[in-house]
Amino acid sequence: MATKEELTHKLAQAIVDMEVDEAEAVAKAITDAGWFSMDLLEKGIAAGMGQASQYYEDGEYFIPELLSCADAAEAATDVFRPYMQGQAPEPKGCVVIGAICGDTHDIGKNIVALVIQAAGYEVIDLGRDVPAQDFVAAAEREQADVIAIASLMTTSMNHMADVIQLLEKRGIRDRYGVVVGGKPISASFAREIGADRYAASAGAAVRIIDEWMQAKKQMQVAE
Amino acid sequence: MDVLTPKERLLRSLKKEKVDRHPVICPGGMMNAALVEIMQHTGHTLPEAHHVDSLMRELAYDVYDNTGFENFGIPFCMTVEAEALGSPIDFGSLSCEPKIKVEAYKSVKDVEFKPRGVMEKSSRVAAVVQSLHYLSEKYPDVPAIGSLTGPLSTSASIVDPMTFLKQLRREKEAAHKVLDYVTGHLIDYAQLMVDNGATVISIADPTATGEILGPKMFKEYAVYYINKLVDAIHAMGVPVIVHICGEMAMVKPQIAELHGDAISVDAFVNLKQMKEEYNTLTTMGNLSTYLLEFSDPDTIYKQSKVLLRNNIDIISPACGLSTSTALKNIQAFTTAIKEE
Structure with a gap:
């Protein structure tokens, strides 16, 4: 046997x-x-x-x-x-993910969600065509660590900035790492809209989120 | 000075015949050029123009007239086919394109096979073909391009896309049956377009990328069904443009197997290199839509000249335009090409 x-x-x-x-x-x-x-x-x-x-x-x-x-x-x-029996493995962190408002495609986002979850994170998937306020509301409700925003079309990518502006308006921008990705997105676009990082692939997203969690822990220790 | 009409120029380019200069086009469908700026100016607006043929043809004319693109491109979205096959549509707004509300079926095994003839019963198909008819009669020198959503993307718009992609591997027989069914209806729709004056059919199939499917499934499904559709349209006597999204390195040999008269590609594909590798290919593309939206007329003008220097056969945007792109940016693009 x-x-x-x-x-x-x-x-x-x-x-x-x-x-x-x-x-x-x-x-x-x-x-x-x-x-x-x-x-x-x-x-x-x-x-x-x-x-x-x-x-x-x-x-x-x-x-x-x-x-x-x-x-x-x-x-x-x-x-x-x-x-x-109610025991669950302690997730490495919580990630809120979604495809931004106006975006009809979410195959790529689903893959990223899958790979992040496989890497040990709790993933709250908001689906596709998600308005900016829903990202913020979900992040607050779930006490998330990271907000991951996908856009697959140039038509919708501008709405990504709305999420960050909304976080700033509420004075909670510092609480979350914001990672953006998707075909039309680039590192310079991510910087332009004030996101923390750009992820070029699902694997890159995991590495970036791991780094973010590491830095967050170190900061908490320092405090 | 132009010697050829825009229609002659495009048709000759698709046959690899000599032309006076490169054509610059935007085929509609996924590559819709109905910019918010144009619609606000003319009052022929979306989402209404998705339904009403009188508005659709006016808007197609406005786009032609304002942008400098040398064609009519209809429709302005990728949902006509899926709607006719049963998926409910959210028609979006002035600036936001229509999308599938929810796919009609959960699995390829649930698909109800509608009899041939549903396309001609669809009111939106009617709006599209009536617009094509009107424009092709009234402006015989301008090519009227009928845009089709490809077989994989249409199938993934009637069956939940995540399940559909898995089933391409696990439920091959049922998946092929759905693709065959969808392709049959697309052929019917193309026939209606051709019967009503479409000069060229353009197929965009964003789900059929090498990145999503990998080379094996790209060949088994994308190449097979796109070719089936292209062959049927060729039999109607009309040339076909095929747009393939995404990175291509992985599926380059399969791209060469596509029967389309021109292959249109995304911004990051090196068309110059592709032309050298496959010298029989007629290339189309590929000015970055990111550049068109976020850059300025000067930069766009210069980048457009690069496409001419690389001798890309048919010049067009690389993918779907953002509807908030400034008109002057598009005009800088088309002007640069027409000045050749």
Whole structure:
């Protein structure tokens, strides 16, 4: 019989391989054996999604593949959920994300949300065509660390600045890291509208948010 | 001095025949040039002009007349096809383009296959083809371009796009069935456009990018169904422009397999290099829409000259224009090309 380590590895592999049924079956084998523990979420599911994200960034996987990996991860998580008994892994931070008002496309934003979540963050996805005030309201309500705004069209990118202006007007600009991204967006545009950073890819968004959280922690220690 | 009419110039460019100078166009649809500034001036406004043929044709004429683009481009959005196939539309505002409110189906397996003929029953299809008819009769020297939303983008506008993309891998058979169905209706719509005077059909398929699909699925789905559509339009005797969004490095060999008479690309694609690599390709593009919106007439004028120096066959914006782009910026662009 397979050991717990072997099954954990097998679970991660099933996620990388986009095998939804296999991921579910392995997760069930783990719970049937009475081996469920919270670290499986990290070592099995997050590890599998981490590898999938890496393949995506390397150009080996594309969006259909990455989405299928996420389905496999979701299937395993569903099996584990009753065993979690209210315990949840401590997220690394909270990110509010959405595609800005006027934007009809959100495939890219969904991918970024997926990859950020796979990296261990709590993600509040506001969807597409989101007005500026909704970003701010959600960030306040969820006590978010980062606001991530996507725009895929030149038509909508100007509305990104509205979010930042609204934060400034309320005097809460300093509370949040603001990351922007999307096809028409550039680092200089991000600077121009007063965003903290520009993320060129889903992987870059995770690295930027990790850095932001690190800096935030250090600042809290210093205070 | 111009020797050719704009229509002759565009048609000859699409056939790779000699022309007096490069044409500068904006095909409509995803590349809609109905700027807020023009509409405020003329009073022919969106969103009303998405529905009413008399307004649609006036606005198309206003765009032609004010911008200097050498064509009529209709419609002004990418939702006509999906609406006819069942998705409810939010028509947006003067400055904001229409969008799909919610896709009609959750999965490719839920799609109800409507019989052929739904396109001609759609009131918005009627507005589009009546406008094309009117403009092509009244201004026979100006090419009237009918813009189509491509098969992948239309499918992802009637089926939830995230599910649709997954199903391209996991439910191949059902996904192909939906794409085949959608392509059939697009052919019907193109036929109506052609029957009513469209000079050229332009297909934009922003969901069909190498970045989203990867090379394998780009070939299996995008190239296959776009070519099926293009071949059908060719059989109607009309040339086709195909616009592909996004970065292309990954799908360059597949781009060369597209049957379109011209391939239009995004701003960051090096068209000069692409022309050298695939010398049979007729290239179209690709002045940055970011530059057009945020730069000044001087810079735009200079950058437009670069496109001429690189001998891009048909000059156009690189992608969808922002409707808040200043008219003088667009005019600097078209002037630079026409002065050649």
